[in-house]
Amino acid sequence: MTDRHLVVGAGPVGRHVATLLAARGSQVTVVTRSGRDTGVHGVTHVALDATDADALSRAADGVDVLHNCANPGDYTQWRRAWPPLAAALLTAAERAGAVYAITGNLYPYGPVDGPMTEDLPDAATGPKARLRTRMWADARAASEAGRLRGAVEVRAADYLGPGVGANGHVSRVLPAALAGRRVTMIGRTDLPHSFTDVGDVARTLVAAADDPASHGRTWHVPSNAPRTQARALADVLAAAGRPPVRVGSLRGPALRAAGLVSPLMRELRELAYQFERPYVMDSTAAQQQFGIAPTPWEEVCRRTARQTARQ
Numbered sequence: 001m002t003d004r005h006l007v008v009g010a011g012p013v014g015r016h017v018a019t020l021l022a023a024r025g026s027q028v029t030v031v032t033r034s035g036r037d038t039g040v041h042g043v044t045h046v047a048l049d050a051t052d053a054d055a056l057s058r059a060a061d062g063v064d065v066l067h068n069c070a071n072p073g074d075y076t077q078w079r080r081a082w083p084p085l086a087a088a089l090l091t092a093a094e095r096a097g098a099v100y101a102i103t104g105n106l107y108p109y110g111p112v113d114g115p116m117t118e119d120l121p122d123a124a125t126g127p128k129a130r131l132r133t134r135m136w137a138d139a140r141a142a143s144e145a146g147r148l149r150g151a152v153e154v155r156a157a158d159y160l161g162p163g164v165g166a167n168g169h170v171s172r173v174l175p176a177a178l179a180g181r182r183v184t185m186i187g188r189t190d191l192p193h194s195f196t197d198v199g200d201v202a203r204t205l206v207a208a209a210d211d212p213a214s215h216g217r218t219w220h221v222p223s224n225a226p227r228t229q230a231r232a233l234a235d236v237l238a239a240a241g242r243p244p245v246r247v248g249s250l251r252g253p254a255l256r257a258a259g260l261v262s263p264l265m266r267e268l269r270e271l272a273y274q275f276e277r278p279y280v281m282d283s284t285a286a287q288q289q290f291g292i293a294p295t296p297w298e299e300v301c302r303r304t305a306r307q308t309a310r311q
Helices: 012-023 053-060 073-096 127-144 175-180 198-210 229-238 252-261 262-273 284-290 296-309
Strands: 004-008 027-031 046-047 065-068 097-107 152-157 158-160 182-186 195-197 218-220 247-251
Touching: 004 012, 004 053, 004 262, 012 027, 012 097, 012 198, 027 053, 053 073, 065 073, 065 198, 073 097, 073 127, 073 198, 097 127, 097 198, 127 262, 152 198, 158 198, 158 296, 175 229, 175 296, 182 262, 195 198, 195 262, 198 218, 198 284, 218 284, 229 247, 229 296, 247 252, 252 262
Parallel strands: 004 027, 004 065, 027 046, 065 097, 097 152, 152 218, 158 195, 182 247
Antiparallel strands: none
């Protein structure tokens, strides 16, 4: 019997998840507010407001897995947008009796003093990080209470890869860098920092949803060894046949000043700690559990450069 999946969100992770599932013959429905076609062959597209628990539950009826690949587009509206969306996603997964597979990030750990592993406590300090922490805590509690078939969250570092655009700290400045212009990145650009390919996020989310032994906990998406922000940008430029560019650093008083005129910069100040110390994610556990190796760094850089050059 064909397995059925509901993918909520058609950003880079959602599109990759839909592509993987459709390629293996799964029945896939992608939900977005607009219902726009992702271009993935064999996938059904549905337009609905995912904060409407009843409408989302109807779309999820009978599915085996609900994949939360949502990401409210306006970062400044997270505190308003995420609570009703997270509640509706959990309600729909519970009503369907499905596995609930969440695309997560590293915010719940808060500031750290060493490599991040999955056994670190969720010690979020800021509002957006606490939102992400609560989302996973609620899903895990529902699973432990038997209201879900299972729950699992995969956490990734900063994204690289096709379609990331403004959602990635390297890809955000890449168009200007490809044009040879000086760019400015947040925080220190000379410290080790982990990056994750969006395709590897999708591969890990699908594998974790498929594996009942992995449920009830979080996993770190297999990722390459850390690079500095400046080195990561230079490597992507090299993959495009372009030379490095000058890289400035936005931090301290300058970042605070930017926040006075830019709502996005004001929101990013909450997470500035990620760029003021080494920020390294260890993905050993997931690589061993799922047998997934990260996409080779050179290929990650080529895919990122190629997609950006087409835009």
